[in-house]
Amino acid sequence: MKAETIAAWTLDPGGAIVPQVYALLREAIIRAELAPGDRISESEIAQACRVSRQPVREAFIRLAGEGLLVVRPQRGTVVTRIDYAAVLDARFLREAIEADIVKILAEAADEVVVADLRRQIEAQRAAGDARAFTRLDEGFHRTLADAAGKRGAWKLIEGLKSQMDRVRFLSLDRFRVEKLIEQHSAVVERIAAGDIGGANAAIRLHLRAILADLPEIEAAYPQHFDRPERGLPHPVNAPLALGSGDVGA
Amino acid sequence: MKAETIAAWTLDPGGAIVPQVYALLREAIIRAELAPGDRISESEIAQACRVSRQPVREAFIRLAGEGLLVVRPQRGTVVTRIDYAAVLDARFLREAIEADIVKILAEAADEVVVADLRRQIEAQRAAGDARAFTRLDEGFHRTLADAAGKRGAWKLIEGLKSQMDRVRFLSLDRFRVEKLIEQHSAVVERIAAGDIGGANAAIRLHLRAILADLPEIEAAYPQHFDRPERGLPHPVNAPLALGSGDVGA
DNA sequence: TGTACCATACTTCCATACTAGCTCCCGGCT
DNA sequence: AGCCGGGAGCTAGTATGGAAGTATGGTACA
Numbered sequence: 097m098k099a100e101t102i103a104a105w106t107l108d109p110g111g112a113i114v115p116q117v118y119a120l121l122r123e124a125i126i127r128a129e130l131a132p133g134d135r136i137s138e139s140e141i142a143q144a145c146r147v148s149r150q151p152v153r154e155a156f157i158r159l160a161g162e163g164l165l166v167v168r169p170q171r172g173t174v175v176t177r178i179d180y181a182a183v184l185d186a187r188f189l190r191e192a193i194e195a196d197i198v199k200i201l202a203e204a205a206d207e208v209v210v211a212d213l214r215r216q217i218e219a220q221r222a223a224g225d226a227r228a229f230t231r232l233d234e235g236f237h238r239t240l241a242d243a244a245g246k247r248g249a250w251k252l253i254e255g256l257k258s259q260m261d262r263v264r265f266l267s268l269d270r271f272r273v274e275k276l277i278e279q280h281s282a283v284v285e286r287i288a289a290g291d292i293g294g295a296n297a298a299i300r301l302h303l304r305a306i307l308a309d310l311p312e313i314e315a316a317y318p319q320h321f322d323r324p325e326r327g328l329p330h331p332v333n334a335p336l337a338l339g340s341g342d343v344g345a
Numbered sequence: 346m347k348a349e350t351i352a353a354w355t356l357d358p359g360g361a362i363v364p365q366v367y368a369l370l371r372e373a374i375i376r377a378e379l380a381p382g383d384r385i386s387e388s389e390i391a392q393a394c395r396v397s398r399q400p401v402r403e404a405f406i407r408l409a410g411e412g413l414l415v416v417r418p419q420r421g422t423v424v425t426r427i428d429y430a431a432v433l434d435a436r437f438l439r440e441a442i443e444a445d446i447v448k449i450l451a452e453a454a455d456e457v458v459v460a461d462l463r464r465q466i467e468a469q470r471a472a473g474d475a476r477a478f479t480r481l482d483e484g485f486h487r488t489l490a491d492a493a494g495k496r497g498a499w500k501l502i503e504g505l506k507s508q509m510d511r512v513r514f515l516s517l518d519r520f521r522v523e524k525l526i527e528q529h530s531a532v533v534e535r536i537a538a539g540d541i542g543g544a545n546a547a548i549r550l551h552l553r554a555i556l557a558d559l560p561e562i563e564a565a566y567p568q569h570f571d572r573p574e575r576g577l578p579h580p581v582n583a584p585l586a587l588g589s590g591d592v593g594a
Numbered sequence: 595t596g597t598a599c600c601a602t603a604c605t606t607c608c609a610t611a612c613t614a615g616c617t618c619c620c621g622g623c624t
Numbered sequence: 625a626g627c628c629g630g631g632a633g634c635t636a637g638t639a640t641g642g643a644a645g646t647a648t649g650g651t652a653c654a
Contacts (some may be wrong), residue, residue, distance in 0.1 A: 137635070148609045154406065170615040170635055185497035192445035193438060248434035252501070386605065397639040419606050419645040
């Protein structure tokens with residue numbers, strides 16, 4: 097792997113080591129500083145962080161659980177390519193979960209929550225660049241989950257997001273922030289109006305838009321992706337993407 | 346903890362140790378052989394399994410990730426009580442995900458899949474006891490996910506199921522197997538008919554029925570549960586349970 | 595009798611040492 | 625030249641030891 101990426105990573109010796117190493121590596125992978133296919137080893141990271149192999153190992157296990165690493169016993173650990181199927185799966189799961197979340201919110205629209213969300217959208221409009229927007233976007237969706245009393249759901253989504261976030265990072269300079277903000281706004285207004293079906297449709301539309309240019313990104317960064325064999329593997333995704341489900345509740 | 350529970354647990358030295366210890370402990374917790382509140386320690390389990398503490402530790406971490414254990418640094422590790430809120434959260438997530446799964450299936454009803462599911466339902470009818478049914482039930486839901494091309498989704502659901510499974514174990518002799526089978530059948534028939542809304546409603550009804558007697562179970566085994574403070578913590582769950590969402594798509 | 599304090603035992607967390615297994619390269623053979 | 629075998633150098637997996645911190649039980653004191 098690129099040595100400069102991890103040269104002298106320093107971390108707080110006061111706190112627990114494992115989560116720090118985990119966060120550091122996760123960030124590096126999502127930002128593609130650790131590129132797909134890069135091999136990393138426990139001892140290598142341990143040296144860079146000035147800690148023993150043990151906590152690094154535990155961080156590896158967590159990252160492997162999220163599909164960012166593959167640990168092959170006695171062989172080595174590599175950064176996974178972005179699994180096209182896994183990205184779509186993650187989006188599917190997120191869509192299913194967040195769709196039900198906004199339904200809860202629309203059923204009992206809370207003015208305080210709506211006001212908070214509207215304020216967040218204003219902040220998003222004020223955000224300068226795509227990176228700042230991404231951070232605000234994260235907060236927006238977490239707020240939705242919190243407001244619905246589903247903080248546990250968000251914890252799960254966070255894990256799923258890893259794969260999607262890798263794609264988003266690659267498409268940072270590409271996606272139309274204004275459009276996404278408009279979609280956020282649509283979600284909030286449907287919630288405020290108590291329009292369950294509309295809110296449902298709006299969030300589904302939004303979550304599909306996030307990955308709208310996935311094929312484009314894959315074409316631009318083929319080496320970052322695990323190519324799906326064209327045709328076979330995800331026959332159900334295309335129809336889903338068009339006009340699935342209960343959007344018109 | 347109860348020493349007899351883990352006396353002389355023996356495992357295959359050929360394979361990897363961690364998953365074996367993990368499976369052993371998970372099973373024991375779900376079957377309430379390790380009861381909520383029981384304290385276990387790395388060294389204790391390590392001795393019982395005749396392995397070192399390290400792999401046990403990693404198994405602990407995984408179990409803690411599923412909410413079955415709580416590891417408190419320098420204090421000890423205890424089996425969690427069944428978190429009432431977490432159970433409802435898990436059900437919520439499962440419902441959201443499986444609802445979208447059956448929608449996919451209903452959109453393009455595959456005769457082969459439907460036939461397979463019908464066969465499974467016959468097997469469920471033939472199952473003697475609740476325990477056998479539980480195993481078949483697991484297969485049924487996994488088949489739904491597989492058929493929709495969402496094997497990844499099932500992997501996620503498996504993790505969520507831990508909490509629900511603990512409840513189900515406690516209610517093994519209680520729940521009406523016939524009713525659940527009828528609900529399975531309803532799901533399949535709605536899928537076969539291409540009735541998206543109906544299939545959606547049927548699976549949601551079913552997943553809510555699984556935990557129908559949760560309050561009863563909690564009353565019967567109060568020491569197994571983390572009591573929610575009555576009223577406050579899950580205001581959104583009650584309305585959800587009644588008539589939420591897009592069932593009437 | 596009740597309370598504050600301290601020694602001790604036990605916990606997890608991290609570091610270090612050792613084991614087993616895969617890869618790859620290099621030398622010898624065909 | 626091409627192929628096969630063996631060993632060196634990696635890797636992760638497991639074992640063990642030490643450090644830091646917490647609960648606990650006993651003891652001295654008010």
